[in-house]
Amino acid sequence: MSENTSDLMLSTAHLTMKFGGLTAVSDLNLEIRKNEIVGLIGPNGAGKTTAFNVITGMYYPTEGKVLFKGRNITGLKPHSITALGIARTFQNIRLFKEMSVLENVLVACHMSINTGIFGATLHLPGYRSRESEARRFSMELLEKVGLVHLAYEKGTSLPYGQQRRLEIVRALATKPKILLLDEPAAGMNPQESRELMDFIRKIRDEFDLTIFLIEHHMQVVMGVCEHMYVLDYGVTIAHGDPASIQKNPKVIEAYLGVD
Amino acid sequence: MKATTGKRPFALTRNRLLTIIALAAFAVLAIIANSFFDAFMLRVFNMCAIYIVLALSLNLLNGFTGLFSLGHAGFMAVGAYVCALLTMTPELKEMNYFLVPIVPWLRNITIPFLPAILIAGLASAFVGFLIGAPVLRLRDDYLAIATLGFGEIIRVLITNAQPITNGAQGLKGLPRYATTFSVWVAAGLVTLFMVLLMRSSYGRAMKAVRDDELAAEAMGINVFRVKVTSFTVSSFLAGVGGALLGHMITTIDPKMFTFMLTFNILLIVVLGGIGSISGSVISAIVVTILMEALRFLDEPMNLIFFKTEGLPGLRMVVFSILLMVMVIYRQRGLMGNKEFSWDMLQGLFVKKGRKEGDHV
Amino acid sequence: MTLSLLFQHIVNALSLGSLYALIAIGYTMVYGILRLINFAHGDVFMLGAYVAFYGITLVSLPWWAALLVSIAFTALFGIGLERVAYKPLRDSPRISIMISAIGASFLLESLAVLIFGGRPKGVPVPDVLSKVIHFGSVSMITISLIIPLFTFALLGVLVWIVNKTKTGMAMRAVSTDIEAARLMAVDVNKVVSFTFGIGSLLAAFGGIMWSFKYPQLNPLMGMMPGLKCFIAAVIGGIGSIGGAVMGGFLLGIIEIMIVAFLPTLSGYRDAFAFILLIVVLLVKPTGLLGKRQAEKV
Numbered sequence: 001m002s003e004n005t006s007d008l009m010l011s012t013a014h015l016t017m018k019f020g021g022l023t024a025v026s027d028l029n030l031e032i033r034k035n036e037i038v039g040l041i042g043p044n045g046a047g048k049t050t051a052f053n054v055i056t057g058m059y060y061p062t063e064g065k066v067l068f069k070g071r072n073i074t075g076l077k078p079h080s081i082t083a084l085g086i087a088r089t090f091q092n093i094r095l096f097k098e099m100s101v102l103e104n105v106l107v108a109c110h111m112s113i114n115t116g117i118f119g120a121t122l123h124l125p126g127y128r129s130r131e132s133e134a135r136r137f138s139m140e141l142l143e144k145v146g147l148v149h150l151a152y153e154k155g156t157s158l159p160y161g162q163q164r165r166l167e168i169v170r171a172l173a174t175k176p177k178i179l180l181l182d183e184p185a186a187g188m189n190p191q192e193s194r195e196l197m198d199f200i201r202k203i204r205d206e207f208d209l210t211i212f213l214i215e216h217h218m219q220v221v222m223g224v225c226e227h228m229y230v231l232d233y234g235v236t237i238a239h240g241d242p243a244s245i246q247k248n249p250k251v252i253e254a255y256l257g258v259d
Numbered sequence: 260m261k262a263t264t265g266k267r268p269f270a271l272t273r274n275r276l277l278t279i280i281a282l283a284a285f286a287v288l289a290i291i292a293n294s295f296f297d298a299f300m301l302r303v304f305n306m307c308a309i310y311i312v313l314a315l316s317l318n319l320l321n322g323f324t325g326l327f328s329l330g331h332a333g334f335m336a337v338g339a340y341v342c343a344l345l346t347m348t349p350e351l352k353e354m355n356y357f358l359v360p361i362v363p364w365l366r367n368i369t370i371p372f373l374p375a376i377l378i379a380g381l382a383s384a385f386v387g388f389l390i391g392a393p394v395l396r397l398r399d400d401y402l403a404i405a406t407l408g409f410g411e412i413i414r415v416l417i418t419n420a421q422p423i424t425n426g427a428q429g430l431k432g433l434p435r436y437a438t439t440f441s442v443w444v445a446a447g448l449v450t451l452f453m454v455l456l457m458r459s460s461y462g463r464a465m466k467a468v469r470d471d472e473l474a475a476e477a478m479g480i481n482v483f484r485v486k487v488t489s490f491t492v493s494s495f496l497a498g499v500g501g502a503l504l505g506h507m508i509t510t511i512d513p514k515m516f517t518f519m520l521t522f523n524i525l526l527i528v529v530l531g532g533i534g535s536i537s538g539s540v541i542s543a544i545v546v547t548i549l550m551e552a553l554r555f556l557d558e559p560m561n562l563i564f565f566k567t568e569g570l571p572g573l574r575m576v577v578f579s580i581l582l583m584v585m586v587i588y589r590q591r592g593l594m595g596n597k598e599f600s601w602d603m604l605q606g607l608f609v610k611k612g613r614k615e616g617d618h619v
Numbered sequence: 620m621t622l623s624l625l626f627q628h629i630v631n632a633l634s635l636g637s638l639y640a641l642i643a644i645g646y647t648m649v650y651g652i653l654r655l656i657n658f659a660h661g662d663v664f665m666l667g668a669y670v671a672f673y674g675i676t677l678v679s680l681p682w683w684a685a686l687l688v689s690i691a692f693t694a695l696f697g698i699g700l701e702r703v704a705y706k707p708l709r710d711s712p713r714i715s716i717m718i719s720a721i722g723a724s725f726l727l728e729s730l731a732v733l734i735f736g737g738r739p740k741g742v743p744v745p746d747v748l749s750k751v752i753h754f755g756s757v758s759m760i761t762i763s764l765i766i767p768l769f770t771f772a773l774l775g776v777l778v779w780i781v782n783k784t785k786t787g788m789a790m791r792a793v794s795t796d797i798e799a800a801r802l803m804a805v806d807v808n809k810v811v812s813f814t815f816g817i818g819s820l821l822a823a824f825g826g827i828m829w830s831f832k833y834p835q836l837n838p839l840m841g842m843m844p845g846l847k848c849f850i851a852a853v854i855g856g857i858g859s860i861g862g863a864v865m866g867g868f869l870l871g872i873i874e875i876m877i878v879a880f881l882p883t884l885s886g887y888r889d890a891f892a893f894i895l896l897i898v899v900l901l902v903k904p905t906g907l908l909g910k911r912q913a914e915k916v
Contacts, residue, residue, distance in 0.1 A: 077481070079480055082478065082479035090474065096470035096475075098469075098470055098534075103463060106460070108478040110461075110467075111479035113460045117459075117461050117492070121452065121455045123459065127459070127460075174478060327717065397900055397904065399714075400717060404849065408846075409897070415890040418886065522721065572730065572733035572737065575732070576729045576733060579725040583704060583723060586715050586722065587708060590712075
């Protein structure tokens with residue numbers, strides 16, 4: 001993409017999501033630029049995951065729009081949104097429980113294999129070459145994140161931290177432009193969290209990604225995020241660079257008694 | 260060693276050799292069965308093949324895509340009727356339709372078995388597609404009950420569409436095209452098809468939908484399309500199975516295709532292991548033989564010391580209990596979701612050997 | 620169509636609807652609490668009818684005593700069924716518990732064939748219930764009037780139990796959130812047993828009344844009514860007792876009226892319920908009175 005077009009990757013306009021009487025997200029206006037690492041933080045129940053679900057098409061917003069590289073993607077099915085280049089992970093890890101590590105990643109390649117069911121079943125040459133390409137690509141990804149020696153283990157039998165990594169690799173296998181990570185550091189100790197943040201920075205550079213991540217503990221992402229949005233009860237109470245967020249009295253108030 | 264064999268796809272490894280030997284042995288068995296078994300035993304033997312087709316088609320839905328469907332008998336009925344109407348001669352049709360004459364456009368069609376069975380499968384697949392598109396938006400038990408409902412609706416329609424299906428009288432004297440050769444070739448092809456499908460990216464997509472719909476969708480899989488595809492393919496196989504069944508028994512009527520038939524297939528799938536191809540194959544053979552072997556339970560018995568009256572119903576009591584015990588105590592069935600392999604068999608013996616060694 | 624004929628159809632529709640409602644309640648209560656389709660419920664209905672039949676013919680009990688004995692027996696039987704077939708699977712995947720329910724249904728049907736015999740049996744209908752009464756030009760059998768009356772009385776008692784008693788409160792708590800109820804020291808097992816007891820009791824009453832209205836028994840007699848009543852419960856909004864009653868009456872009325880006014884379609888009688896079910900599921904998947912539950916991601 002040339003330099004003169006806008007480098008705006010993902011944005012939302014007046015995004016609102018109501019469940020019955022409860023407004024989970026209200027008037028959210030995001031602007032995420034190419035190659036940025038942006039954080040969405042806030043106390044429990046602030047509507048962070050709901051915002052993710054609306055962006056990725058799992059919910060249809062009550063009001064507002066989601067734009068991806070300037071294109072309106074509101075109301076598209078989740079799989080179409082993934083196909084456009086938005087991948088996500090889940091807060092409560094959702095690996096395919098009967099599958100090996102490699103298969104988990106291969107599932108994410110189904111889209112790019114893109115052969116008819118008969119071609120695939122009969123293993124016609126066209127399918128074969130794409131399948132072996134997908135296998136090579138998946139192994140390469142696993143190699144890069146240090147999971148290749150576990151490729152044939154069951155995904156859900158891995159230790160917790162590696163399951164989180166596998167979820168990220170699986171999302172990467174859909175060849176995204178922007179990666180949405182839902183509390184990637186949940187359940188990790190400070191040391192592991194720091195390693196994870198380095199890892200996130202590393203994949204951003206290596207895969208030319210934009211990253212949007214949810215975190216509940218502000219401190220964890222202070223170092224890695226270039227820009228932050230703070231939600232409280234669905235309302236955006238602050239946004240800006242980490243230093244200004246840290247000093248913002250509204251943010252301190254929202255977090256008081258939480259952290 | 261593993262690495263080298265992996266690179267030569269057509270190398271004759273020990274396991275491949277064993278598979279070839281096993282298949283050859285089976286072919287010999289089939290030839291022996293065909294020439295030396297009496298009519299009843301041969302029928303049971305061939306019934307096994309048909310139940311393999313039916314069990315695999317239900318397992319594709321229940322086991323591999325995680326869709327609990329209970330309407331299988333309906334799709335079998337569609338296949339059986341379409342195939343029968345295509346293969347029966349005009350004279351045969353005339354003899355069957357003595358109450359209400361057959362519609363003119365069907366009277367003179369008679370085509371060979373192979374195209375007829377394929378058209379039967381396609382017709383069933385088409386019905387499956389039409390039903391699947393709305394119904395597959397439902398989940399779990401709602402899907403189960405809706406498919407059960409559609410199965411019943413198909414049956415009621417067949418009963419009432421007298422000029423086409425001959426209604427409750429059914430169709431009698433179908434040509435006995437489902438020979439030992441044709442049913443076992445069908446079973447072999449369907450098994451091969453399932454193995455290849457499950458090894459392809461479509462198979463992985465189906466399993467992903469089974470394991471976690473939401474995550475599958477997030478990985479760019481069009482979950483709804485995968486479900487409809489699976490449902491349509493399964494209906495195709497059910498139609499083929501129904502057609503084979505009709506041409507083996509040579510009589511079909513709407514009463515054959517009740518929920519009872521779906522229950523039998525479900526029993527096979529659950530006992531064999533939900534999500535295991537080899538489990539379904541083994542279980543289809545075992546259950547079919549047991550079903551016939553236990554027929555004596557329903558009939559009067561003479562046990563030297565005492566005689567019993569016939570106990571009709573006892574056979575199904577045994578099978579219902581078997582199903583419940585399996586679900587309650589060994590939920591994963593015979594094979595779980597694993598597949599049979601020669602290494603597994605070897606593992607079984609080696610383990611046994613070691614245990615025996617411990618005692619010494 | 621004369622007015623008197625129409626009136627007769629209405630009475631018939633109400634009595635069939637009452638029977639459907641009685642059975643549908645059992646489905647809806649069990650589903651509300653365990654999220655389980657109790658496939659064997661239709662067979663519990665059949666069992667109730669057979670027990671009363673043998674009470675009258677073998678033991679020569681008066682019909683009302685046979686009714687009471689059968690109801691008590693069937694209620695205990697329902698509780699036992701849950702203990703044996705469903706309780707071990709309470710934490711299993713829903714497919715497993717559904718398979719067990721289907722197995723239980725077939726087990727009861729084949730046991731009935733084994734014990735009661737496969738041939739249909741004629742039911743001796745007590746004179747009080749088969750009397751023909753006349754209202755002007757309208758004549759009808761007493762049983763058709765008694766069924767709706769008893770049904771409404773039983774419904775009144777049920778509503779009182781669910782809304783006013785402690786057990787009813789526990790039932791509602793369990794159906795809202797089984798884990799939270801357990802934490803609040805509700806004895807979940809007791810509540811589940813109670814629910815199966817009540818559901819089976821109503822089904823037995825329905826079965827006996829059914830056998831007096833359509834005086835023939837066979838081991839598979841519960842299958843179709845069972846399926847239809849489950850459908851009635853889904854149409855009304857499964858989990859809601861009011862919905863089950865509404866669905867039951869709706870189904871009964873539609874069935875009788877279609878057969879009455881469009882006799883050419885009577886061959887499709889058993890398909891109506893399923894068609895209605897599919898339409899409702901596609902238009903309003905939670906049923907007419909069901910609550911919408913947002914799915915958690």
